[in-house]
Amino acid sequence: MTSQRKLDLVSVVTIACLLIVAALLLWWTPGDWWIATPRASHWVSAVMTMVTYLVLCVWIAWIPSRGPSVKQTSYDDNAANSLEEDTPSDVHNDAKVVVLYASQTGTAEELAIETATRLTENNIHSEITAIDELHERRWCGEETFLIIASTAGQGEPPDHAFEFAEELMNRSIDMTSLRYGILALGDSDYEEYCAFGRQINEWLTKCGAQPLFDIIEVDDGDRVSIEQWESQVDKITIGRGDIRETTRLNAVAGPPLHDMQRKMRDSVSL
Numbered sequence: 001m002t003s004q005r006k007l008d009l010v011s012v013v014t015i016a017c018l019l020i021v022a023a024l025l026l027w028w029t030p031g032d033w034w035i036a037t038p039r040a041s042h043w044v045s046a047v048m049t050m051v052t053y054l055v056l057c058v059w060i061a062w063i064p065s066r067g068p069s070v071k072q073t074s075y076d077d078n079a080a081n082s083l084e085e086d087t088p089s090d091v092h093n094d095a096k097v098v099v100l101y102a103s104q105t106g107t108a109e110e111l112a113i114e115t116a117t118r119l120t121e122n123n124i125h126s127e128i129t130a131i132d133e134l135h136e137r138r139w140c141g142e143e144t145f146l147i148i149a150s151t152a153g154q155g156e157p158p159d160h161a162f163e164f165a166e167e168l169m170n171r172s173i174d175m176t177s178l179r180y181g182i183l184a185l186g187d188s189d190y191e192e193y194c195a196f197g198r199q200i201n202e203w204l205t206k207c208g209a210q211p212l213f214d215i216i217e218v219d220d221g222d223r224v225s226i227e228q229w230e231s232q233v234d235k236i237t238i239g240r241g242d243i244r245e246t247t248r249l250n251a252v253a254g255p256p257l258h259d260m261q262r263k264m265r266d267s268v269s270l
């Protein structure tokens, strides 16, 4: 329950209690209770009480507009967001992180969901989407992308990202407003180790995007690299505590795979 709801509930309960007390007093006082015209001093104190009450009501109603505002962000108002004084230096003025994934057998997608969950726990807005489903113009916006990309085939992108790699990644786009981090999944047994993640990194660098940290490569699910990624994700902060977290799952992103499913999948891919 939000604090505003709690306040509303307290107000309702208080008013109900006062009404009950008033009814009891009315019932308890027999006969005429308005026995004489009040004295002037009583009128004065009654008027002062009323004025004080009204002033208090106006003051309480005014408090929320002075307090910290809840920032609602949308893609269109990113430019309007301004750096706060307490914003850490490696952090951006965008209150949302877009988690992109390219995945053949689900590991990158699963890690994307975990990353978005982590961001949500850190009170950061996030959005998950497959890398090829993001609208083209988003790549030149003032955004922050966390990209988790695996390599398939012989150094190729996963199937769903094939066209994206062929079309968009061959274009030069102005990405100077974009900040990004990449987690490249691969297996050093393959000649083209983490090739697709590296290609994305190269493309973004060429287009002028700003890396938040060096590309992190994960060799066959290496836990240490994933923990390194998690600690980088934790460093992404907006420096404000008043932003409500929302995670939009644009993609057909099911729940994270259970260990058993993962083991089965790994044994299939071996």
Ligand SMILES: Cc1cc2nc3c(=O)[nH]c(=O)nc-3n(C[C@H](O)[C@H](O)[C@H](O)COP(=O)(O)O)c2cc1C
Pocket (backbone or CB within 6 Å): 102, 103, 104, 105, 106, 107, 108, 109, 150, 151, 152, 153, 154, 155, 156, 158, 185, 186, 187, 188, 190, 191, 192, 193, 194, 195, 220, 221, 269
């Ligand atoms: C058929 C196949 C081909 C792969 N080719 C490569 C490759 O060329 N380079 C590489 O670094 N890893 C390669 N890998 C390893 C995957 O990138 C790695 O297992 C990754 O974690 C899979 O992530 P995903 O489930 O999101 O697709 C390959 C894996 C499979 C099953």
